[in-house]
Amino acid sequence: MGQFIQFAINGLMSGAIYALIAVGIVSVYKATKVVNFAHGYLIMFGAYFYFTFAVIIPGQDWAPAWLASWKPDWMVEMREGLSMFSLLGAVLDWAANVPRIICGLIGAVVCNAILGRVVERTLMRPLMGQSVFAMIMVTVGLISILSGSASLIWTADAAFVPHIAPNTPIRFELFGSMIFLFGADIVNMIIALIIFGSIVAMVKFTKGGVAIRATAEDQSTAYSMGISVPKIFSRAWVLASATGAVAGAILATRNGISPSLGLFGFSVLAIVLMGGLDSYVGCFIAAMAVGVLEAMTQWKMGGEWAEIVPYVAVLVVIIFRPHGLMGQKEVERI
Amino acid sequence: MTLNRRTFLATGAAATAVVGTPMILKAQPAEYVLGASLPLTGPFATAGQLVAPAFALAQKMFNDEGGIAGTPIRFVTEDSGYVPQSTLANYQRVLATEGKACVGYFADSTGAMKLIAPELKGENARLMGSTSFASELANPQTNPYQYISGPTYQDQFDILMQNIKAAGGSKIAIIYSNTEFGRDPLEHGRATAERLGLEIVLEEATKPQGADIPTHVTKLAQSGAEHCILQGYVTGVWPQLIGGARQFGLPIQFHGTFWGMEKLIADRITKEAGPFLAGYQGVMPYRYFYDRENAPRYEQYAALSKAMFAGTPLENYMSTWALQAMCGLELAMKALRDTAEAGKELTADNVAESLSGISDWDSGGFFGGPVSMNNNKIGTGRVYEYAPDTGLFTPVSDWLST
The missing domain is CATH 3.40.50.2300 (Response regulator)
Known part of the structure; x- marks a missing residue:
C-alpha cells in the first residue's frame, strides 16, 4: 500500500505539470477555436527566458554580485559543515539563489507574455475571419520559427537552471514502506495547481472570464454584445504564454534546458484531447489520470509500457467520448 | 592533319603516356x-x-x-x-x-x-x-x-562490468533510455553479467528526455543495487537520476557509457546544482583532451x-x-x-x-x-571517474580490451 501511494504521488506530481501545460492549450482553444500545436515551443521559449534571467544575466560582469549568489555572512556561517542534501543545507543553497530565481520567473513570464502577444498580433489576428484550419496551420509553421529562433538566440547548448524551490529530500514511513519525495517537485505541483485553479476561477467568476466564455460560445454574438473579440484573442494568447513560461521554468529545473523541451507540448495535446479541448476541469482530470497511469505502469510493467499504456487510455476515452471527458459535444474535431 | 615524322612521334608519345598512366592518376x-x-x-x-x-x-x-x-x-x-x-x-x-x-x-x-x-x-x-x-x-x-x-556499446558494457566485478560489486541495475541507443547492449549485458556472476536486480527503461525522475529513483531505491549503469543518454536524464539518487541518500555507484561522459556537461551540472556527480564513473574509449602527455x-x-x-x-x-x-x-x-x-x-x-x-x-x-581494427571496431577503453572539485575525469582502471 505504501508503495502504491508513493507511485501515485509521483504520478500526481507529473500530472500537475501536464495540467499546467494543458491550461495554455485550452485557453487558446476556448477563446479562438484554434488548437495551438506550437504551445510546447512557447513553453520552450519560457524555459529559455528563465535561463536567460536566472543564469545568463546574473552571470554577467556588470550584474550585481548578490543577484548571482546572495550569501550574507550569517548564511555562510550556517551553511558551514552541512551536506548539500541535508534539509538545512538544501534550503540554504536555495536561499542563495532566490534573487536570480525571482528575476528568472518575472523575466520569463513578462517576456513570454510579450511573445504571445506578438504572435497573436502578427500571425493570428490577420487571419481572423478566415478558416480556423488556416490558423491551426500557422501554429504548425510557428513550431519551425520558434525552434529555429531558439537555436539562433541561445544555441543548442544544454544548460541547467536553479530549482524554483528548495529541493530537500522528504522521507516518511507509510503502511510500513518508506516514502521518498523531492521538495522541489511538491512545490512545483503546488505552484501548478494554484495557477490552474486561479485561471479556472478567473474564467468562471470574473468579467474577463465571462467574455472568454461568451466568445468561445459564439464569436458573432459576443461581438454584437459589445465584447471586443480581438482583445479576448489577445488575452488568451498572453495567458497561455505566461502560464507556459512558468511551466517551462519548472520543466527546465527537472530536465535541463535544451531545444527538445518543445516536444512536451505534443504529449500534452493527447491529454487535452482526452479531457476535452474546451474543458479546464476535464483536462485537469485527464492530466492527473495520465500522470498516475504513467507512474503505475512504470512501477508494474516497466518503461517500455509506460510510454504506451496512458495513451491507449486516451484513445479508449476518445473512442467512447469523441469530445473528450468533459468537452462540449458540438466541438469541431480536427 | 598531315602525318609526318614529327607529328607521328608526338602523337605516339602522347598515346603512350595516356595508356601507361596508372588508372589511379x-x-x-x-x-x-x-x-x-x-x-x-x-x-x-x-x-x-x-x-x-x-x-x-x-x-x-x-x-x-x-x-x-x-x-x-x-x-x-x-x-x-x-x-x-x-x-x-x-x-x-x-x-x-x-x-x-x-x-x-x-x-x-x-x-x-x-x-x-x-x-x-x-x-x-x-x-x-x-x-x-x-x-x-x-x-x-x-x-x-x-x-x-x-x-561498441556491448564492449563498453563488458568493460564496465569487468570493472564492477574487479571492485567487488555483485548487484547491478541498468537504467536505459527507451530508444535503440539505450537498448543496444541490454541482451549482451545480461549474458556478460551472468558470465561474471553479477546479479541484475533492475532493468529500467526511461523516456530519452523528460523522464519521471522520482519514479525511476524510487524503483532504484527498492532494487537494492550497489552499482547502476546508465545507457542511452547524452545531455539529460542521467544527471537528474544521479542527483535524485543522492538526494534519496542512495550510496549507489553510477556508471555511464561514452555519450554520458562529457566533461562540459558534468561541469555545468556541478556549477548549477552542486558537486553531486562526485565519484561518477564511466567508460571512455579515448583519452580526454587535457590528458596530452x-x-x-x-x-x-x-x-x-x-x-x-x-x-x-x-x-x-x-x-x-x-x-x-x-x-x-x-x-x-x-x-x-x-x-x-x-x-x-x-x-x-x-x-x-x-x-x-x-x-x-x-x-x-x-x-x-x-x-587494431577487429570486426570494423576497436574494442578498447578505460574507466574514468569525475571529480567536481577539479572538473576532471581521471582514469581509475587500466586500458581494458574485449
Missing part, C-alpha cells in the same frame, strides 16, 4: 570530398554543434599533411536534425553532386547508418563512419563499408584549436564528442591514404579492405597504445 579528381551529416538542430544539437568545428580543424590538418597522396580533401557537412531520412538524403545529394570525388561519409546516428547500409552497393558505396557505437554495425560481413571508431596528435589538435578557435571555448578544450568524430576521420584518412599509397583506386571495396587491415596503429594518443 586518370581517375584522380582535383580534390577528394568527405561528406558528413551532423545534428546541428534537433534533440542532439548540443553534440552536433560541438562536433562541427572539428571538421574544419580536420580539413586544415589533413590538407597541411598533403591530403590523400597529394590531393587535397574537402568536407561537405550538412544538418540532419538527427533525422535518419535527412542523413540519407544528404548522402544521396553528395553522391550526386560530387560523384567519384566523394570517397567517404560520416553519418550521425545508428538509425542513419542502418538506413543507408542497404544503399552502399556498387557505385553508391563509400566508406562510412559515424557517431554510433551500435554493436550491430561492427560486422564486416553485413556492413563491409561501415565502421565504429572505438568499442605522450599524445602528439592531441598536441597538434591543441595547437590548431588555439589558432583556429581563439576567443571561443573550443580554444582550450575539445569535447569527447568531437574527439570521437576526429578518431573516425583519422581512421578513414588512414584507410584512404593506405589505399592510395598502394596504388589502388579509392573505391569503397579497396578502402574498406585497407580499413579492416589496420593493425597496431599508433593513433597518436587516442588510445592507450597501438590498436
Whole structure:
C-alpha cells in the first residue's frame, strides 16, 4: 500500500505539470477555436527566458554580485559543515539563489507574455475571419520559427537552471514502506495547481472570464454584445504564454534546458484531447489520470509500457467520448 | 592533319603516356570530398554543434599533411536534425553532386547508418563512419563499408562490468533510455553479467528526455543495487537520476557509457546544482583532451584549436564528442591514404579492405597504445571517474580490451 501511494504521488506530481501545460492549450482553444500545436515551443521559449534571467544575466560582469549568489555572512556561517542534501543545507543553497530565481520567473513570464502577444498580433489576428484550419496551420509553421529562433538566440547548448524551490529530500514511513519525495517537485505541483485553479476561477467568476466564455460560445454574438473579440484573442494568447513560461521554468529545473523541451507540448495535446479541448476541469482530470497511469505502469510493467499504456487510455476515452471527458459535444474535431 | 615524322612521334608519345598512366592518376579528381551529416538542430544539437568545428580543424590538418597522396580533401557537412531520412538524403545529394570525388561519409546516428547500409552497393558505396557505437554495425560481413571508431556499446558494457566485478560489486541495475541507443547492449549485458556472476536486480527503461525522475529513483531505491549503469543518454536524464539518487541518500555507484561522459556537461551540472556527480564513473574509449602527455596528435589538435578557435571555448578544450568524430576521420584518412599509397583506386571495396587491415596503429594518443581494427571496431577503453572539485575525469582502471 505504501508503495502504491508513493507511485501515485509521483504520478500526481507529473500530472500537475501536464495540467499546467494543458491550461495554455485550452485557453487558446476556448477563446479562438484554434488548437495551438506550437504551445510546447512557447513553453520552450519560457524555459529559455528563465535561463536567460536566472543564469545568463546574473552571470554577467556588470550584474550585481548578490543577484548571482546572495550569501550574507550569517548564511555562510550556517551553511558551514552541512551536506548539500541535508534539509538545512538544501534550503540554504536555495536561499542563495532566490534573487536570480525571482528575476528568472518575472523575466520569463513578462517576456513570454510579450511573445504571445506578438504572435497573436502578427500571425493570428490577420487571419481572423478566415478558416480556423488556416490558423491551426500557422501554429504548425510557428513550431519551425520558434525552434529555429531558439537555436539562433541561445544555441543548442544544454544548460541547467536553479530549482524554483528548495529541493530537500522528504522521507516518511507509510503502511510500513518508506516514502521518498523531492521538495522541489511538491512545490512545483503546488505552484501548478494554484495557477490552474486561479485561471479556472478567473474564467468562471470574473468579467474577463465571462467574455472568454461568451466568445468561445459564439464569436458573432459576443461581438454584437459589445465584447471586443480581438482583445479576448489577445488575452488568451498572453495567458497561455505566461502560464507556459512558468511551466517551462519548472520543466527546465527537472530536465535541463535544451531545444527538445518543445516536444512536451505534443504529449500534452493527447491529454487535452482526452479531457476535452474546451474543458479546464476535464483536462485537469485527464492530466492527473495520465500522470498516475504513467507512474503505475512504470512501477508494474516497466518503461517500455509506460510510454504506451496512458495513451491507449486516451484513445479508449476518445473512442467512447469523441469530445473528450468533459468537452462540449458540438466541438469541431480536427 | 598531315602525318609526318614529327607529328607521328608526338602523337605516339602522347598515346603512350595516356595508356601507361596508372588508372589511379586518370581517375584522380582535383580534390577528394568527405561528406558528413551532423545534428546541428534537433534533440542532439548540443553534440552536433560541438562536433562541427572539428571538421574544419580536420580539413586544415589533413590538407597541411598533403591530403590523400597529394590531393587535397574537402568536407561537405550538412544538418540532419538527427533525422535518419535527412542523413540519407544528404548522402544521396553528395553522391550526386560530387560523384567519384566523394570517397567517404560520416553519418550521425545508428538509425542513419542502418538506413543507408542497404544503399552502399556498387557505385553508391563509400566508406562510412559515424557517431554510433551500435554493436550491430561492427560486422564486416553485413556492413563491409561501415565502421565504429572505438568499442561498441556491448564492449563498453563488458568493460564496465569487468570493472564492477574487479571492485567487488555483485548487484547491478541498468537504467536505459527507451530508444535503440539505450537498448543496444541490454541482451549482451545480461549474458556478460551472468558470465561474471553479477546479479541484475533492475532493468529500467526511461523516456530519452523528460523522464519521471522520482519514479525511476524510487524503483532504484527498492532494487537494492550497489552499482547502476546508465545507457542511452547524452545531455539529460542521467544527471537528474544521479542527483535524485543522492538526494534519496542512495550510496549507489553510477556508471555511464561514452555519450554520458562529457566533461562540459558534468561541469555545468556541478556549477548549477552542486558537486553531486562526485565519484561518477564511466567508460571512455579515448583519452580526454587535457590528458596530452605522450599524445602528439592531441598536441597538434591543441595547437590548431588555439589558432583556429581563439576567443571561443573550443580554444582550450575539445569535447569527447568531437574527439570521437576526429578518431573516425583519422581512421578513414588512414584507410584512404593506405589505399592510395598502394596504388589502388579509392573505391569503397579497396578502402574498406585497407580499413579492416589496420593493425597496431599508433593513433597518436587516442588510445592507450597501438590498436587494431577487429570486426570494423576497436574494442578498447578505460574507466574514468569525475571529480567536481577539479572538473576532471581521471582514469581509475587500466586500458581494458574485449
